Amino acid sequence: MSATAFVALVRKDLQLFLSDRRAVIVAFAVPIFIGAFIGSLTNDMGNNDQPMRVKIVVADLDSSEISKAVISSAQADANLTVALAGADEARQQVQKGSVVAAVIIPKDFGESAGRAFFRGGAGSDVQKPELSVLFDPSRAMEAAMIRGILTQHVMQSVARSVFTAESASNFAQQGLEEIERSNMDPNQKRLLGDMLSSVQRFYRQNGSGRAGGAPAGGMFSMPYTVRQEEVTSGKRVPYNGYAHSFAGMGIQFLLFASLNLGIEMLLERQRGMWKRLRSAPVSRYLLLASRATSATIVSLMTLLVSFGFAMLVFKVRIQGSLVGFLLVAVACSMMAATFGLLVAAVGNTPGTARGVSTLVVLVMVMVGGAWVPTFVFPKWMQQLTVVVPVRWAVDGLDATTWRGLPLSSAVAPTLALLGFSALFGLITLTRFRWEEA
Amino acid sequence: MLEVRNLRKAFGSLVAVDDVSFVVSPGKMTGLLGPNGAGKTTTVSMIAGLIAPERGQVLVGGQPLSGDTDANKRKIGLVPQDLALYDELTARDNLRFFGALYDISGAALETAMTSALTLVGLADRARDRVKTFSGGMKRRLNLAAGLLHDPDILLLDEPTVGVDPQSRNAIFDNLEELKKRGKALLYTTHYMEEAERLADRIVVIDRGKVVADDTLAGLHAAVSPDRPGASVSLETVFLTLTGRSLRD
Numbered sequence: 176m177s178a179t180a181f182v183a184l185v186r187k188d189l190q191l192f193l194s195d196r197r198a199v200i201v202a203f204a205v206p207i208f209i210g211a212f213i214g215s216l217t218n219d220m221g222n223n224d225q226p227m228r229v230k231i232v233v234a235d236l237d238s239s240e241i242s243k244a245v246i247s248s249a250q251a252d253a254n255l256t257v258a259l260a261g262a263d264e265a266r267q268q269v270q271k272g273s274v275v276a277a278v279i280i281p282k283d284f285g286e287s288a289g290r291a292f293f294r295g296g297a298g299s300d301v302q303k304p305e306l307s308v309l310f311d312p313s314r315a316m317e318a319a320m321i322r323g324i325l326t327q328h329v330m331q332s333v334a335r336s337v338f339t340a341e342s343a344s345n346f347a348q349q350g351l352e353e354i355e356r357s358n359m360d361p362n363q364k365r366l367l368g369d370m371l372s373s374v375q376r377f378y379r380q381n382g383s384g385r386a387g388g389a390p391a392g393g394m395f396s397m398p399y400t401v402r403q404e405e406v407t408s409g410k411r412v413p414y415n416g417y418a419h420s421f422a423g424m425g426i427q428f429l430l431f432a433s434l435n436l437g438i439e440m441l442l443e444r445q446r447g448m449w450k451r452l453r454s455a456p457v458s459r460y461l462l463l464a465s466r467a468t469s470a471t472i473v474s475l476m477t478l479l480v481s482f483g484f485a486m487l488v489f490k491v492r493i494q495g496s497l498v499g500f501l502l503v504a505v506a507c508s509m510m511a512a513t514f515g516l517l518v519a520a521v522g523n524t525p526g527t528a529r530g531v532s533t534l535v536v537l538v539m540v541m542v543g544g545a546w547v548p549t550f551v552f553p554k555w556m557q558q559l560t561v562v563v564p565v566r567w568a569v570d571g572l573d574a575t576t577w578r579g580l581p582l583s584s585a586v587a588p589t590l591a592l593l594g595f596s597a598l599f600g601l602i603t604l605t606r607f608r609w610e611e612a
Numbered sequence: 613m614l615e616v617r618n619l620r621k622a623f624g625s626l627v628a629v630d631d632v633s634f635v636v637s638p639g640k641m642t643g644l645l646g647p648n649g650a651g652k653t654t655t656v657s658m659i660a661g662l663i664a665p666e667r668g669q670v671l672v673g674g675q676p677l678s679g680d681t682d683a684n685k686r687k688i689g690l691v692p693q694d695l696a697l698y699d700e701l702t703a704r705d706n707l708r709f710f711g712a713l714y715d716i717s718g719a720a721l722e723t724a725m726t727s728a729l730t731l732v733g734l735a736d737r738a739r740d741r742v743k744t745f746s747g748g749m750k751r752r753l754n755l756a757a758g759l760l761h762d763p764d765i766l767l768l769d770e771p772t773v774g775v776d777p778q779s780r781n782a783i784f785d786n787l788e789e790l791k792k793r794g795k796a797l798l799y800t801t802h803y804m805e806e807a808e809r810l811a812d813r814i815v816v817i818d819r820g821k822v823v824a825d826d827t828l829a830g831l832h833a834a835v836s837p838d839r840p841g842a843s844v845s846l847e848t849v850f851l852t853l854t855g856r857s858l859r860d
Binding site for chain 1: 657660661662663664680681682683685686688690692693694695696698700701705708709710712713714715716717757758
C-alpha cells in the first residue's frame with residue numbers, strides 16, 4: 176500500500192468536503208439546530224422540579240359534597256390544571272384541543288358512588304354511576320394518565336364521605352338489620368353483631384363531639400405515598416434531554432454526510448474521475464479504504480462537533496465512560512462511512528441512489544430511535560430494530576452520556592456497529608463496479 | 613514501447629473488441645480511429661488497466677501489464693475524454709493529488725507540477741480553482757494531469773473535444789513537444805484533420821476489429837492503388853474503410 180497515495184486520497188476528500196460550504200453547514204449546523212429544538216422539547220418533559228401540568232376541564236352536574244371534594248382534590252394535584260365549565264363547553268374545549276380531557280360528573284354521582292362503594296360488587300343490583308372522560312385522541316397517553324389520577328381523587332373523596340360518623344353508623348345499623356333477618360348460624364350472627372355494634376358505638380362516641388364526623392373520614396386516605404426519582408448517572412444528576420436528541424440528530428446527519436460521499440463517488444464515475452484513479456498504480460482496496468477513512472473522519476467530526484456544541488451550550492456531559500463514548504462514536508462513524516460506500520456500490524446513478532438511500536436513512540433513524548425513543552414502538556418493532564444500526568448507535572451514546580453507564584455498556588453497541596460496518600464493507604467489495612469502460 | 617496483442621473483450625453478447633493488435637513506438641503518435649461504438653475507448657481502457665481483457669496482452673516495454681498495482685502502469689499516462697478534475701480544488705492541488713497517486717512527493721512533485729503547468733501554459737493560474745477555468749484551460753490541465761508522472765506512453769482519448777481552435781492548437785503544440793521528447797502517443801479522435809496533422813501511423817478499428825494499420829501514405833495507397841500520389845483526404849480513406857452507414 177502506498178502511504179503517499181493513501182494520505183493524498185484522504186486529504187483530497189477532506190479538502191473537497193470543507194470546500195463545499197453547503198455540505199459543511201448541513202453536516203455541522205443542521206444537526207445542532209434540530210438537536211437543540213428536539214432537546215428543548217424532551218428536556219422540559221423530563222424536568223421533575225416543574226412537572227408538566229396537564230390541562231383538563233370538569234363539568235360538575237352533581238354539585239354534591241363528593242363531586243366538590245373530587246374537584247377540590249384534583250385542583251390540588253401538581254400534575255393537573257383543572258378548570259370548570261358546563262358539559263357542552265367542556266366537550267368543545269376538547270374538540271378544539273384547548274384541553275387534553277374533559278371530565279363530566281353526572282347528576283347524583285355522589286349518592287350513587289357512596290352506595291356502590293359498599294354494595295357495588297359482582298352480582299350486586301346497585302347501579303354504579305358513570306364518570307365520563309372525553310379526551311383528545313391525539314393525546315391518548317396523557318388521557319391514560321388522567322384516568323389514573325382521577326381514580327385516586329374519586330376513591331379518596333368517596334371514602335372520606337361514606338366513612339363519616341353518621342354514614343358509618345347508618346351502614347353498621349343496616350348491616351345489623353340484614354344479619355338479623357338472615358338464616359345465618361346463631362354463633363356467627365352473634366360474632367358479626369358484636370363487631371358491627373362495636374363499630375357503631377365507636378363512631379357514635381368519637382363523632383359526637385366533632386362536626387361532620389370528621390375523624391372517620393380522616394382515617395381513610397391513599398395507603399401509600401409516591402417518591403419519584405430520575406434514574407440517571409447519579410443522585411441529583413438531572414436528565415438532560417439534549418444528550419439523546421444530539422445523539423439522534425448527530426447520527427442522522429453523519430449518515431447523510433456519508434450518503435453524500437457515496438453519491439459523490441457515483442458523480443466521479445460519471446465525470447470519468449475513476450478512469451484516472453484506476454489507471455494509477457494503486458489497488459482497488461486502497462481506493463475504497465481511503466474513502467472509508469475520509470468518510471469516517473467526516474462522520475466523527477460531525478458527531479463530535481454536535482456533542483461539543485451540546486456540551487458547551489446545553490451542559491450535556493459524558494456521565495459514563497469516556498472511552499466507551501469514543502468507542503461508540505468511532506464505530507458509529509465507521510458504520511456510516513461504509514454505508515456511504517455501499518450507496519456507491521449498489522447505486523446505478525446519483526439521482527436514483529440519492530432518492531433510495533435518503534429513504535433508507537430516514538427509515539433507519541426513525542425506527543432506530545433517533546427521533547423518538549424506541550419504547551413508544553410496538554413490541555414487535557422494538558425487537559425488529561436490533562437489525563438497525565442506528566438503534567445500537569443511539570443506545571451506545573445514551574448509555575455513555577446521560578445514563579452514566581460504565582465501559583461495559585459500550586461493548587455490545589460498539590461490536591454491533593463494527594459488525595454492520597464489516598457487512599456493509601463486504602457487500603461493497605463484492606458489488607462495486609470496478610471496470611471503467 | 614507499447615504493444616497490443618490480440619485483445620478481446622465482450623460485454624454480454626456484444627463483442628466490443630476482437631483480436632486487436634498494434635504497436636505504438638517511442639517518439640511517434642498512433643491515431644486510433646473508428647466510428648462510434650467501434651471499440652476505441654474499450655481498447656484504450658484495456659491498455660490503461662481499467663478493464664481486464666478476456667484474451668490478449670498489453671505489453672509495456674516488452675512486459676505484460678498485470679494487476680492494479682503493476683509498476684509498469686507508471687509508464688502509462690491517461691488523458692480521459694472527460695474532464696477528470698476536481699473543480700473545487702486549485703490546479704496545483706489537483707496535480708498534487710494526481711502526482712501522489714504515482715507516489716511522487718516533495719521536491720520531485722513540485723518540479724513535476726511546474727513542468728507540466730508550464731508545458732500547457734497554465735503556470736500563472738496554478739493557484740486558481742479549476743471551476744474558474746475556461747473549457748480550453750480545463751482540457752490543458754487534463755493533459756497536464758496525465759503527464760505529471762512523466763510517463764513513456766500517453767493515452768489520449770479525444771483530448772480536444774469541445775475546445776476552441778486556439779486551445780486545440782495549443783494542445784497540438786504540446787503533443788508535438790511530447791513526441792520530440794520521445795513519448796509514445798496513442799490518440800483517439802473523430803477529427804480526421806487532427807489525425808492527419810499529428811499521427812505518424814493510423815489504426816482504423818471498426819466493429820471491434822482492426823481494418824487498417826498503416827502510415828497515412830500507406831492508407832492512401834491502399835485505398836487508391838490506381839492513383840499513387842493522388843490527394844485523397846483521410847476522411848475519404850476512413851469512409852472507404854468503414855462505410856457510410858450510420859452507427860449510432
